[in-house]
Amino acid sequence: DIVMTQSPDSLAVSLGERATINCKSSRSVLYSSNNKNYLAWYQQKPGQPPKLLISWASTRESGVPDRFSGSGSGTDFTLTISSLQAEDVAVYYCQQYYSTPQTFGPGTKVEVK
Amino acid sequence: QVQLVESGGGLVKPEGSLRLSCAASGFIFSDYYMSWIRQSPGKGLEWIAYIEDSGGNMFYADSVKGRFTISRDNAKNSLFLQMNGLRAEDTAIYYCARERMTVARLFDSWGQGTLVTVSS
Numbered sequence: 001d002i003v004m005t006q007s008p009d010s011l012a013v014s015l016g017e018r019a020t021i022n023c024k025s026s027r028s029v030l031y032s033s034n035n036k037n038y039l040a041w042y043q044q045k046p047g048q049p050p051k052l053l054i055s056w057a058s059t060r061e062s063g064v065p066d067r068f069s070g071s072g073s074g075t076d077f078t079l080t081i082s083s084l085q086a087e088d089v090a091v092y093y094c095q096q097y098y099s100t101p102q103t104f105g106p107g108t109k110v111e112v113k
Numbered sequence: 114q115v116q117l118v119e120s121g122g123g124l125v126k127p128e129g130s131l132r133l134s135c136a137a138s139g140f141i142f143s144d145y146y147m148s149w150i151r152q153s154p155g156k157g158l159e160w161i162a163y164i165e166d167s168g169g170n171m172f173y174a175d176s177v178k179g180r181f182t183i184s185r186d187n188a189k190n191s192l193f194l195q196m197n198g199l200r201a202e203d204t205a206i207y208y209c210a211r212e213r214m215t216v217a218r219l220f221d222s223w224g225q226g227t228l229v230t231v232s233s
Contacts (some may be wrong), residue, residue: 050223101174
């Protein structure tokens with residue numbers, strides 16, 4: 001199984017400041033035949049299910065604000081919130097869908113400082 | 114809009130059984146692969162089973178293989194999870210999730226979840 005790790009476990013950022021979350025996979029999730037990274041990011045607010053934010057490591061879902069961006073390739077990925085808003089307080093998970101069983105990272109909790 | 118509504122959770126004793134249901138609406142259910150994913154404080158998010166659109170093939174995580182069975186009724190737009198031999202470590206919120214068409218294991222819609230508690 002591909003093991004996903006995230007850092008930090010939690011971070012507190014002032015409103016309007018940048019938040020950066022890292023995700024690492026134990027094996028590459030870059031599929032060479034199509035040059036796509038099979039990596040997604042989800043946002044989970046308290047009492048709600050996860051919501052898909054980004055797929056293919058960097059493609060925002062429809063309706064996701066452009067302050068959210070994803071980057072990285074192979075085994076190392078980053079989710080950046082360029083200017084933190086109060087409504088962004090949540091836990092963020094990365095997930096690989098390169099191979100079954102698809103696996104999630106342990107999550108990073110983002111709070112307002 | 115896409116809606117997934119789980120039901121059937123509750124308190125069950127170890128070695129007991131429970132059947133979860135997920136009612137789907139707002140999309141052509143028979144066109145999509147579906148999964149069950151659970152979330153517990155100790156283990157985070159864990160995918161546990163998927164079923165193909167026709168119901169012909171299923172796949173399970175090792176942690177539930179042989180104990181849980183995923184099924185679907187496309188005529189009734191419903192997904193099911195039969196859970197037998199329940200253990201304390203199966204305690205979690207269980208979500209049904211739709212997989213994006215043509216992108217296996219990318220979950221683009223989730224239900225609100227149903228809580229399963231395994232305890233004597």
